[in-house]
Amino acid sequence: RGALFDLGDLSEAICIKNPEMALKLARKIGNEQYKALTLANIAPNLKNQNEILNEALNAAYNIEDLDFKDFVIAEIALKINDKHDVINIVNNMIYKDFKTLVLIESAIQTNDQNQALYLIYNIGDTYMRARELTKIALKLENPNEVLEKAISAASKIEDHYRRASAFAEIALIVEDPKMVQEDAISAARKIEDKKRRAVALAEIAQTVEDPNEVLEEAISAASKIEDHYRRASAFAEIALKLEDPKMVQEEAIDAASKIKDHRFSAKAFAEIAHTVEDPKSVLEYALSMVQNIGDGDYRAMTLVDIALKVEDIKIAIKEALRFARMIGDESYRAMTLSDIALKVENPNEILDEALMAARKIADKYKRGFALYYIAPKLENPNEVLNDAIRSVEFIPYYEYNKVMELVEMAPMSEDRNVVLEEALRMTCMIEDNRPRVKALAQLGQKLNEISPSIHCAFLRQDVLHLLAQRTRKDLLSDLAALPPVILALGGQEALLETARAIQDVGRWWP
Numbered sequence: 001r002g003a004l005f006d007l008g009d010l011s012e013a014i015c016i017k018n019p020e021m022a023l024k025l026a027r028k029i030g031n032e033q034y035k036a037l038t039l040a041n042i043a044p045n046l047k048n049q050n051e052i053l054n055e056a057l058n059a060a061y062n063i064e065d066l067d068f069k070d071f072v073i074a075e076i077a078l079k080i081n082d083k084h085d086v087i088n089i090v091n092n093m094i095y096k097d098f099k100t101l102v103l104i105e106s107a108i109q110t111n112d113q114n115q116a117l118y119l120i121y122n123i124g125d126t127y128m129r130a131r132e133l134t135k136i137a138l139k140l141e142n143p144n145e146v147l148e149k150a151i152s153a154a155s156k157i158e159d160h161y162r163r164a165s166a167f168a169e170i171a172l173i174v175e176d177p178k179m180v181q182e183d184a185i186s187a188a189r190k191i192e193d194k195k196r197r198a199v200a201l202a203e204i205a206q207t208v209e210d211p212n213e214v215l216e217e218a219i220s221a222a223s224k225i226e227d228h229y230r231r232a233s234a235f236a237e238i239a240l241k242l243e244d245p246k247m248v249q250e251e252a253i254d255a256a257s258k259i260k261d262h263r264f265s266a267k268a269f270a271e272i273a274h275t276v277e278d279p280k281s282v283l284e285y286a287l288s289m290v291q292n293i294g295d296g297d298y299r300a301m302t303l304v305d306i307a308l309k310v311e312d313i314k315i316a317i318k319e320a321l322r323f324a325r326m327i328g329d330e331s332y333r334a335m336t337l338s339d340i341a342l343k344v345e346n347p348n349e350i351l352d353e354a355l356m357a358a359r360k361i362a363d364k365y366k367r368g369f370a371l372y373y374i375a376p377k378l379e380n381p382n383e384v385l386n387d388a389i390r391s392v393e394f395i396p397y398y399e400y401n402k403v404m405e406l407v408e409m410a411p412m413s414e415d416r417n418v419v420l421e422e423a424l425r426m427t428c429m430i431e432d433n434r435p436r437v438k439a440l441a442q443l444g445q446k447l448n449e450i451s452p453s454i455h456c457a458f459l460r461q462d463v464l465h466l467l468a469q470r471t472r473k474d475l476l477s478d479l480a481a482l483p484p485v486i487l488a489l490g491g492q493e494a495l496l497e498t499a500r501a502i503q504d505v506g507r508w509w510p
Helices: 003-014 019-027 032-045 049-061 066-077 083-090 096-109 113-121 126-137 144-154 160-171 178-189 194-205 212-223 228-240 246-257 262-273 280-290 296-307 313-324 330-341 348-359 364-377 382-392 396-412 416-429 433-450 456-467 472-481 483-508
Strands: none
Touching: 019 032, 032 049, 032 066, 049 066, 066 083, 066 096, 083 096, 096 113, 096 126, 113 126, 126 144, 126 160, 144 160, 144 178, 160 178, 160 194, 178 194, 194 212, 194 228, 212 228, 212 246, 228 246, 228 262, 246 262, 262 296, 296 313, 296 330, 313 330, 330 348, 330 364, 348 364, 364 382
16 A cells, blocks of 8 residues: 555545544645545535535546546546536546446436436446346336336346346345246356355345245355365355355355365354354354464454454453454554454553554554554544654655645745755655656746746756666656756756757767
8 A cells, every 4th residue: 555545544534533634635645546536535524515526526537547537537426416517527437338327326316217217228238227227116106117127128138147136136126026036046047156156046045935946056056166265155155145044054164174274264264153143163163273374463363353253242352452462563463453442432541552552663654554544543633643644744655745745835935946946856856757757747837937046057966967867768758847847947058958968868879
């Protein structure tokens, strides 16, 4: 995880307690994808919600990945109340079906069922159309016509698992489930992956009057899974869908006990424990498996997870704390303790222990991450948040944002030249090519706007010298972004001199 993600997580985590600080952090995120999502997620907690959502949209429009761009724009659009604004926003999306889903959800939110239905009928993807028709049918007084269209769409789905899933969903709400149950079962039987087939059949079994035959088929499919962990996991999933989970518990336990990797064995037993009335014996077995895991910290964290599944909360907390204190890595220990603290009535003592562990972490990134993870769980998080932010500020991912902050500060500073020189120097030190070139380009634009008189020697001795420490390919990428900077610092003569130097180097060393 990089600092860009952390700032977003931290911003969202503290938004309710300190929305202004959350906004400040969100604006420091350099990655447009995560900035847009974070701003959209915190906007409902701020007074100027619409303004923040517009800010999120502006960030979203700069996202280069088209799939992610559509996803982020959709997330923002669904937080906007004005129907016409939503339509305008959706026009900036690339994929037609994705656009349609946003407009459908917006129409449903405004109780415009006719518009929602019109849009659903025009969805090209048959699975998507069947699901949306099934969802909206639940909101209609007379859903029969819509359900008929859902059945028609489901029958055209090519993927067997998706077709079975669509029919199973329809069966739960249609007046006569028998009209789709055979279609669902037929599709499920054609699923090649045995685990998916078993789970699909178990899901369908919930919709039929006499589920035994379908359940037997699901159990038969699961029993043929060769991988012990996948077989145990399949039986655990099936058990959750049964009125009497005991039907498959023995098979699940038998499969889990044959898993050679102790980590997966423990994980399987922990999954099975959710399906039994008295999980104590299963958990004890899982604990015995975990003891054989070689990695001490992984073993301790797994033990914590298993211990917290014990129903007797006092025993669960006592055991979880015992195992958490075995974790050698201070960041993992701090975060694990803070998770346990949420499960007790008076968490302060455990949170203090977590904070003590976090503050001992030498690595600034790990310390910042652990502190921000703990902070939202505190009654007064501000001091800890500030410590977390100070740690995050020194992470390389953050350098681009620091440069931009200096550039924004420069016009307001009496020593604007000094500030801009520092911004240029910091830009040259950014290791990653893309953020460095982007910072150089934006810095050049700013220099042209405020026209400072920085001595040309600074450009030659410091900036170009620092950039020249990298490869020729990197230097040429940087120089492509530098003309506005060179022009602002040294004028037309410096720009021509730089161009001639590039030509000379290319001629001497092709």
